[in-house]
């Protein structure tokens with residue numbers, strides 16, 4: 463796995479090909495200073511922004527809702543299959559519903575629609591950069607259905623994420639890509655993302671995780 467950061471990506475959001483429905487976004491999560499940014503991109507009304515269109519497109523991007531959980535699950539499985547990691551998927555609809563749309567949401571989603579059909583999705587959450595003292599938008603999943611690729615959905619999703627990152631005052635967008643996934647790597651490079659090969663993804667799960675949780679000599683105060 464390789465870490466990517468996409469500071470440059472946010473400067474290229476004029477290129478996207480989809481309409482992003484801000485009316486579906488909880489606007490209270492955005493600071494008011496961000497409005498100037500919306501205006502920069504050509505606000506068409508209180509909650510609806512038409513991004514400058516490069517080519518004719520009927521793609522639409524909307525935040526996922528609890529009704530979209532089956533779609534999100536299908537996309538997660540599709541991504542896992544593409545990444546040859548199907549055996550690792552333990553995802554369930556009920557946990558997605560609880561963790562994405564419950565009392566304490568852990569993630570958010572964007573879904574790209576072509577007419578009534580979901581063609582792609584992105585799942586993201588926020589981490590924090592102490593070096594920048596700014597939040598980071600962390601992209602966990604990006605997936606476009608195989609027969610819908612190359613039509614702008616992936617770029618539109620990333621552009622919408624970049625807009626959210628800018629609005630939320632993030633210093634970075636960041637994600638990991640498998641080292642063999644050269645089509646995706648080419649795609650990210652073209653957006654201006656930088657490869658962080660010196661960082662190694664580090665993971666603790668299952669037995670070692672539980673063993674560590676039980677250990678430790680210091681007391682919680």
Ligand SMILES: CC(C)(COP(=O)(O)OP(=O)(O)OC[C@H]1O[C@@H](n2cnc3c(N)ncnc32)[C@H](O)[C@@H]1OP(=O)(O)O)[C@@H](O)C(=O)NCCC(=O)NCCS
Pocket residue numbers: 541544604605606607610611612613614615616617618638639640643644645646648649652
């Ligand atoms: C990677 C992925 C999300 C890209 O989405 P997409 O909808 O196919 O990409 P787009 O149509 O938006 O393409 C955007 C740009 O990238 C270019 N591009 C797309 N696929 C490319 C490829 N394989 N190689 C080089 N460039 C590519 C397009 O030409 C386009 O450039 P342009 O704007 O200058 O015309 C999609 O192909 C996918 O889901 N792949 C499988 C899963 C995956 O790899 N996910 C990412 C895991 S980190």
